[in-house]
Amino acid sequence: MIQINDLTISYREQPVLWDIDEEFPSGKLSAIIGPNGAGKSTLLKAILGLVQPLSGQITIQKKSVKEYLGLIAYVPQKGNIDWDFPTTAFDLVLMGTYRSLSWFRRPGKLQKQKTEAALKRVGMWDFRDRQISQLSGGQQQRLFLARALVQDAPIFLLDEPFQGVDIPTEETILSLFQELRNQGKTVIAIHHDLGMVQKYFDWVLMLNVQKIVSGEVSKVFTKENLEKTYASKGDFLILPKLQDKELSNPISNSKLI
Amino acid sequence: MSLDVPNTAILPIFGTFRDFFDNSTLVRIVIGTALLGMVSGALGCFAFLRRQSLLGDGISHAALPGIAIAFLIVHDQPLWLILGAASAGILATWLMQIIVRYSSLGFDTALAIVSSVFFGTGMVLLSWIQGHVRGSSSSGLEKYLFGQAALMIEKDVQAIAITCTIIFLILFLFWKELKITIFDPEFAASCGYNVPLLEKLILALLVLAIVIGLESVGVVLMSAMVVAPAAAARQWTNRFGRMVFLAAFFGAVSATVGSLSSDYLATKRRSIPTGPMIVLVALSIVFCSSLCWRCIYQFKRTFLSDRSRKETGSILSQNTIGK
Numbered sequence: 001m002i003q004i005n006d007l008t009i010s011y012r013e014q015p016v017l018w019d020i021d022e023e024f025p026s027g028k029l030s031a032i033i034g035p036n037g038a039g040k041s042t043l044l045k046a047i048l049g050l051v052q053p054l055s056g057q058i059t060i061q062k063k064s065v066k067e068y069l070g071l072i073a074y075v076p077q078k079g080n081i082d083w084d085f086p087t088t089a090f091d092l093v094l095m096g097t098y099r100s101l102s103w104f105r106r107p108g109k110l111q112k113q114k115t116e117a118a119l120k121r122v123g124m125w126d127f128r129d130r131q132i133s134q135l136s137g138g139q140q141q142r143l144f145l146a147r148a149l150v151q152d153a154p155i156f157l158l159d160e161p162f163q164g165v166d167i168p169t170e171e172t173i174l175s176l177f178q179e180l181r182n183q184g185k186t187v188i189a190i191h192h193d194l195g196m197v198q199k200y201f202d203w204v205l206m207l208n209v210q211k212i213v214s215g216e217v218s219k220v221f222t223k224e225n226l227e228k229t230y231a232s233k234g235d236f237l238i239l240p241k242l243q244d245k246e247l248s249n250p251i252s253n254s255k256l257i
Numbered sequence: 258m259s260l261d262v263p264n265t266a267i268l269p270i271f272g273t274f275r276d277f278f279d280n281s282t283l284v285r286i287v288i289g290t291a292l293l294g295m296v297s298g299a300l301g302c303f304a305f306l307r308r309q310s311l312l313g314d315g316i317s318h319a320a321l322p323g324i325a326i327a328f329l330i331v332h333d334q335p336l337w338l339i340l341g342a343a344s345a346g347i348l349a350t351w352l353m354q355i356i357v358r359y360s361s362l363g364f365d366t367a368l369a370i371v372s373s374v375f376f377g378t379g380m381v382l383l384s385w386i387q388g389h390v391r392g393s394s395s396s397g398l399e400k401y402l403f404g405q406a407a408l409m410i411e412k413d414v415q416a417i418a419i420t421c422t423i424i425f426l427i428l429f430l431f432w433k434e435l436k437i438t439i440f441d442p443e444f445a446a447s448c449g450y451n452v453p454l455l456e457k458l459i460l461a462l463l464v465l466a467i468v469i470g471l472e473s474v475g476v477v478l479m480s481a482m483v484v485a486p487a488a489a490a491r492q493w494t495n496r497f498g499r500m501v502f503l504a505a506f507f508g509a510v511s512a513t514v515g516s517l518s519s520d521y522l523a524t525k526r527r528s529i530p531t532g533p534m535i536v537l538v539a540l541s542i543v544f545c546s547s548l549c550w551r552c553i554y555q556f557k558r559t560f561l562s563d564r565s566r567k568e569t570g571s572i573l574s575q576n577t578i579g580k
Contacts, residue, residue: 048447066449074447081441085306086491086500095440098433099448106433131495147444 001026001186002047002155007056009042016042018210020056025203026154027184029177031191031217034207035230040190041077043207044157048074060155070099073148075158078140083133089143090128093118096147111150118146122172138169145176156180158189162196174200197221286406286520289414290512290535292421293470297479298486298508299428300466302501303459305487307439311365312350313483315372317467317476319349321379324401324471325386335413335472339420342468349375350460376476404475404532406516407523413472420469424462428501435459436497473516475532482508485539489546511539 007020017039024030032040045051047058049065060068073096096118097111107115119125122142127135132143141161148156161173177200180187191197197204198221206212206220206229213225304313323345324338331337349371356367383398400408428435437445438455446452467479474482490503515535522529 050443050446069447069449072447074444076441076443076447080443082306082308085440086495086497087440088495091496095433095437095444098437101433103434104430151448 001061002188003059004043004047005056005058007043007046007058008054009039009046009051010054015209017046017207020207020211022205022211022214024186024188024205026186027181028186028202029181029200030186030188030203030205031197031201032188032205032207033191033194033197033229034212038208038229040207041159044074044159044188044190047157048072071153072155072157073151073153075144075148075156075161077159077163078137078144083140085132087132088128089124089130089132089135089139090115090119092132092143093124093146093150096150099151114150114152115146118149121149122146122176123168136166137164138166141165142169142172145173149176154185156185156187156189158187160190160192162191162193194226282407283517283520285411285414286409286516287513289409289417290406290473290516290531291509292414292417293466293473294482294486294508294510294512294535295505296421296424296466296508297470297482297512298490298504298506299501300424300463301483301485301487301508302490302497302504303435303439304463304483305491306497310484310487311368311480313463313467314480315349315353315368316346316464317471317479317483318372318379319375320346320468320471321401321476322375322382323348323379325379325382325398328386328398329382329390335410336416339416339468339471342471343464345375346464346468347461350464379476400475400530401471402475402477403530404471404473404478404535406473406531407520409473417469420465424465427458427462431455431458432498440497470512473512473531474535475530478532478536481536481539482512485536485543486511489539489543492546492550507539507542511535511542514538 002022002024004020004022007017008015009017020043032043034040042051046053049069058065060071063071094107094111094115097107097114101107101111116125119128122145124139124142124146127139132140135143141163145161148158162170165173177187177189181202189201191201198217201217203215204217204221205214206225208229212229213220301310301313304310320342323341323343325341326345327334327338327341352371353364353367356362356370357364362370386398434445434450434455435458437448438450438452439459442452442456445455463483467483470479470482486504486506486508487500489507490500493503494500512535515538516531518538519529519531519534522534
């Protein structure tokens with residue numbers, strides 16, 4: 001569905017992504033993992049057309065960037081916006097509906113209903129009138145999710161949705177992922193917690209400038225592949241115990257950061 | 258323009274209503290300055306929220322050589338002077354972007370370099386014009402330094418009114434696109450909006466708002482008209498729309514009160530340019546806003562803390578897990 005061919009991207013002379021070929025399956029939960037500086041965020045931005053590739057193309061359902069942008073809901077990293085901006089939680093989520101409105105038109109009743117539903121879905125309805133800086137990190141992340149939900153898109157791209165969130169938010173996100181998958185939506189998330197990838201995701205792409213491997217988690221999520229992904233950067237850290245099926249707590253101490 | 262200089266006293270601001278409307282010069286000044294205060298206040302919010310408040314300073318200083326060159330070519334034609342100022346302002350912002358992109362200098366350095374070089378050039382040109390061009394000393398080019406709202410003529414007010422209408426029309430029509438662009442440009446781009454184009458539009462509007470205020474406020478202090486109303490408005494509200502509305506209101510009030518009091522002082526034979534008066538009014542609004550807001554905050558903390566703590570507590574417990 002999402003097809004990436006020969007994608008190479010560089011900032012100045014430094015390649016960030018090198019000759020990536022990948023095809024993300026539709027209707028699945030996919031994770032992108034890799035060490036810092038592996039080009040994970042850049043890959044998402046390339047899909048969104050926010051960075052220009054040196055070579056290669058990305059197509060979704062055989063459409064090019066300009067045509068497929070309407071199919072994607074994007075959840076950026078929390079740090080990228082000014083949280084002191086004079087806007088409320090409700091308003092932030094409402095912005096997700098702007099795309100469905102043509103030029104000059106303002107959000108109406110339908111858009112507000114959608115916003116209400118999304119806020120309730122992520123448990124943020126009671127905070128709708130708060131200025132956005134008066135919310136915790138987890139709550140801010142849930143707002144971003146709600147904003148993506150109101151976009152009604154078949155594809156979700158998330159940049160580290162679990163970064164610095166509390167346990168309730170993590171549970172909300174995970175249950176949302178399941179729900180989206182049940183609705184046949186495609187979810188692609190950049191992720192750091194390897195234990196969680198193994199437990200909840202269907203498909204994984206291991207990335208370190210070059211593509212190391214990709215495939216179904218049950219097949220490619222092996223120690224060798226992980227070592228290849230993380231070791232070449234030199235900051236090899238303790239890997240989680242992969243065979244440990246007793247991982248009851250999704251945020252075990254297996255965080256690789 | 259020299260024909261129209263209203264050195265005839267423009268009278269007691271506290272005069273009767275009838276005096277006010279009898280005095281067409283006064284009406285003209287009030288309308289003109291209120292309009293330009295409104296636009297610079299409203300557009301100032303955009304610069305303020307993108308943390309580029311100083312950009313207004315750069316643009317207004319950089320406008321001076323544009324005015325001087327336009328004067329050399331067409332002499333005293335308000336619309337052309339505005340156009341000259343606008344082109345110089347846009348050229349300056351473009352140069353800043355070039356410097357940031359192709360050197361290791363940061364935005365603040367680029368801003369300082371470009372605006373001071375432009376301003377210096379403008380001053381040199383200005384003194385040259387006054388020494389060499391006949392009739393220039395009476396045309397009052399120096400009003401562009403500190404502003405002289407009393408020198409506003411019918412044509413100026415027309416130019417201001419037209420520009421204001423255009424700016425507010427664009428703000429109204431492209432409201433949601435502009436809002437999403439300054440709040441979260443990356444997200445806006447992911448929604449398919451042409452963010453670079455919208456950013457250029459915001460910049461162009463800001464330049465327009467600044468240059469139409471130059472005659473009344475002057476290049477030196479114009480940046481206060483961009484920053485102060487926005488800063489005051491931000492204290493009162495957490496909604497973007499209301500903030501822009503309030504900033505427009507504060508801008509209009511400070512521009513009007515400032516120019517009227519400058520006029521009033523002129524009748525008392527104390528000549529003070531409009532710019533400094535307007536800026537003083539604007540900054541006292543900022544000061545009062547901060548003070549009021551601080552008091553309200555303290556009051557709430559002292560007297561309502563128990564109740565509000567209970568409320569937030571209950572909301573928190575209801576809301577720990579998404580349903």
